[in-house]
Amino acid sequence: MDSWLRPVQLEGELVKLVPLQKSQKVDLVFAASDGKLWELWYTSVPSPKTIDSYLDIALSDQEKGKALPFAIINKKTNTIIGSTRFLNVDAKNKRVEIGATWYAKKAQRTGINTESKYLMLKYAFENLNCIAVEFRTHFHNHPSRNAILRLGAKQDGILRNHRVDEFGNFRDTVVFSILNSEWKTVKTSLEYKMGKSYLG
Template sequence: MHLPPELPRRALIPLMVPPVTLEGHGVRLEPLRSGHAGALAALCEDTVFEFTTQVLRTQADLEGYIAAALKGAEQGTEQPFLIRGLDTGEPLGTTRYMAISRHDRTLEIGHTWLARPAWRTHVNTACKYLLLGHAFETLQVMRVQLKTDQRNARSRAAIERIGAKFEGILRHHMLVRDGVVRDTAYYSLLDTEWPEAKARLEERLRRE
């Protein structure tokens, strides 16, 4: 008789994601605050938000965006960050842990947007390296999810370069601005896959 393979197990310890500052490889991720709205508003261009669910243009837009993120932090489902360049100290964008599941020890990295000068630089790679390292090595999560608009080739390529595995397309996943129906591409990285992905990211950071 063939017995089914034994399923993997993880400790049943609730996941806690407190505010933290992460720093390295030329970037600093610090807890997002309402006072960051003005500086972030200065970075906003429509092209930055071409495939996002929300377009941010004014300081009022940013204030609402940050307020929603901080509410998620209070509820324990999100932990938002300001991205800052270490060399200049200037804000470069935002990112966050989201969809945090305390019971399942999983989370998502999302709401990442960067000012145009940071595109095609080391910044996104460095941010993902810091966030993934903290998630797997300190928080001990078992799965990190990433998702993006199916049409966003640049974002999908960046996710795939990390080593995240494509899981499929969630069709008609959400209504975004102007009533556009969005299909969403889902990716994930598991704790067992992190060592290989970490080595890949470190090699990219050395080259970049």
């Protein structure tokens, strides 16, 4: 694995991001079953049928240095509530994408996503010295697009007919990014938002 991106645990007030492991299989399916997230046609969330291949692909990409997947743990309940990862790793050009993110329905719109992304962005810019961090999402995934914009990312463009999904549908992919020159301002904004949420 590329030594630039090694397994790491990231911890905040609300969540812990721990390296994804096969031993988390049952807990991941339980989290995804809250809202039956795998039924969303425009996103890829593991179901009881797909969890094994989901883990195999994530861990294989990690071994190849192409990704670093995490399980997201709610510190209050000490339970897994979702998953996220660094992917499309480009060590030479110091770029990563944050994606493949999903949360149990009960964890959505709770401040958990903001803190998770903050921890990953902070690590990417301040430990890995990234020059840019990318986010990509399905054109039709409006909740995800809005969440990415709320983080402070800017839209780079739309890759039209970027992929073909399992049903034969063409996927337009919306690309966003945050640059290292923007991180200080984005960090201040995220810390302000998180401070408000911690205060209730």
